[in-house]
Amino acid sequence: MGFTRRDLLKTTAGASASLMVPSLLTLRARAQDLSFKPEEGASLRLLRWSPFVKGDEEQWLANTKKFTEATGVEVRVDKESWEDIRPKAAVAANVGSGPDLMFVWFDDPHQYPDKLLEVSDLANYLGGKYGGWYDGPKSYATRDGQFVGLPLATIGNAIVYRDSWVKEAGFSEFPKTTDKFLELCQALQKSGHPVGFTHGHGVGDGNNYAHWLLWSHGGKMVDEKGTVTINSPETQKAIEYAMELYKTFIPGTEGWLDVNNNRAFLAGELSVIANGISAYYSAKNDPKLAEIAKDIRTTNLPVGPVGKPVELYQVTSAVIFKYTKYPNAAKAYLQFMFEEAQMSEWITKSSGYCCQTLKAFASNPVWTADPANAPYAKASETLRPNGYAGPLGYASAAVMADYVLVDMFAEAVTGQQTPQAAMERAEKRANRYYRV
CATH class of the missing domain: 3.40.190.10 (Periplasmic binding protein-like II)
Known part of the structure; x- marks a missing residue:
């Protein structure tokens, strides 16, 4: 079953209009349509970091269920401690087997860019539709001008x-x-x-x-x-x-x-x-x-x-390993999760924990819902990337690791x-x- 724009509209028909600010509506109208047809019999496994905020995980799983209902692609979501993500990602990249997708930290994609599926087509589509990527998170997920991951969130400090x-x-x-x-x-x-x-x-x-x-x-x-x-x-x-x-x-x-x-x-x-x-x-x-x-x-x-x-500040990116048998399904999954109906709700339910990496989502009401959330609202906009003042790459990632x-x-x-x-x-x- 192919995941298309029509499928997305079906799954988001009940979304509240109050969450859709004019900037999002305008950008969405201008965006060129993009869709990926999942491979026959596709199924995916995602490995993410263990959540510190319950609403983050609950909404991510709820959005994943919506994706499965829209496409028929089953997605298994596993989690590991924060400290175990980095070594497990490195092993998967070097061995060539493991989860199809992972949430990784900081400039880890720069340690094994040739092992990751390029997703520039998807990243450019999302950036064009939702106001562009913040520079800091973008730098972690790009190598030589190409996206080897999608900047997912900045966890403010x-x-x-x-x-x-x-x-x-x-x-x-x-x-x-x-x-x-x-x-x-x-x-x-x-x-x-x-x-x-x-x-x-x-x-x-x-x-x-x-x-x-x-x-x-x-x-x-x-x-x-x-x-x-x-x-x-x-x-x-x-x-x-x-x-x-x-x-x-x-x-x-x-x-x-x-x-x-x-x-x-x-x-x-x-x-x-x-x-x-x-x-x-x-x-x-x-x-x-x-x-x-x-x-x-x-x-x-x-x-x-x-x-x-x-x-x-801590940036996490979603990456797809090249060894996956289902690259189209993996791209379709990430596209679905980044679209407004899913992403806005995930940011909201994360209660200020996950700061948006796409500029159009900065107007999410979570940032004004509680005064305690305010110091975290501009984490993606103001962060200084690891490796300052030099370029990101293998060395900066390895020194941090x-x-x-x-x-x-x-x-x-x-x-x-x-x-x-x-x-x-x-x-x-x-x-x-x-x-x-």
């Missing part, structure tokens, strides 16, 4: 904190600069409400925190030519700042993965974390945590000596290395990839 404890520490509003932020963390630690940021191998939280530390102080892993520049006075300042912050932390953050800060925060063990909307979402939807939810506030991370916001930057900060704050030794070790590790 922001400060999540207990408002009453911040005020108790003597701050009427949350600090907007790194200097004042350090003063707040010191005051919170003294008042018995320590803070905690991930120094462990958390794909999202560990990388987001480490890159913010580095970039906010003017440091960078490489320059515009891809020469490793991590061993610098700016990096030294970032490490020294991190060491002072670490003194205010709850014990054990050097071993944290992405789930640990959520758990500690919701257990009342600490007052401030950097996280997606998931921590607030969990409290808001658990009657036992109602009082905590009322006290939670969110805001963007403080601005450092560079004088402007510089944050990584090897946690070079995360380890540098962790080694210094825990006293395993001096700041200088930590920088030199990071420099040596990064050069293994950038000199290939």
Whole structure:
């Protein structure tokens, strides 16, 4: 059975007109039609990361069911922990077998672009229909001008904190600069409400925190030519700042993965974390945590000596492996999931967790439905890609996958290395990839 525009219209006939803003209607009218006919007897397997927001997974599965009903193509959706996605994707690419589609992280598509199905036709269709792709997410999914994946979502990162404890520490509003932020963390630690940021191998939280530390102080892993520049006075300042912050932390953050800060925060063990909307979402939807939810506030991370916001944010792209037996079915599936009726509902049900990568969806009402969602609304628009200031590619992806930057900060704050030794070790590790 072929999936066509007519099938899509049938499945979306009941969609609420209130969700369709003029920009979407205009863009859709201008878009050239595109359809893929699934192969005879096609079935698909998708491997995605485990959700932190229940509505994300539930709506993705509901949309998948709609696709199966429209096309007859069964889609099995499996999930893995965030940390396991990257190695499993690399194995599938190199071995040539596994799931047909995957949700991968950051610039991972640049590690094995020749193993991925080019989807420029679909990406250009969607971009033309929905206002274009944001540059940051697009850079992760393109190689030599060709799309080897579709930028699916940006999972924003922001400060999540207990408002009453911040005020108790003597701050009427949350600090907007790194200097004042350090003063707040010191005051919170003294008042018995320590803070905690991930120094462990958390794909999202560990990388987001480490890159913010580095970039906010003017440091960078490489320059515009891809020469490793991590061993610098700016990096030294970032490490020294991190060491002072670490003194205010709850014990054990050097071993944290992405789930640990959520758990500690919701257990009342600490007052401030950097996280997606998931921590607030969990409290808001658990009657036992109602009082905590009322006290939670969110805001963007403080601005450092560079004088402007510089944050990584976590991008996930949907890729199709070349070894799939059903490339047309896989493209039809992704097209269906990105169309307005499905994508708008998925963004809404994700409750601010998954930020749109196509510009036309920026008007989704979820971003104004709750003040806590606001700091996450422009994640795709404002993110700084991994690998700054050099180009994305195998080296940038490999350095992140090897946690070079995360380890540098962790080694210094825990006293395993001096700041200088930590920088030199990071420099040596990064050069293994950038000199290939």
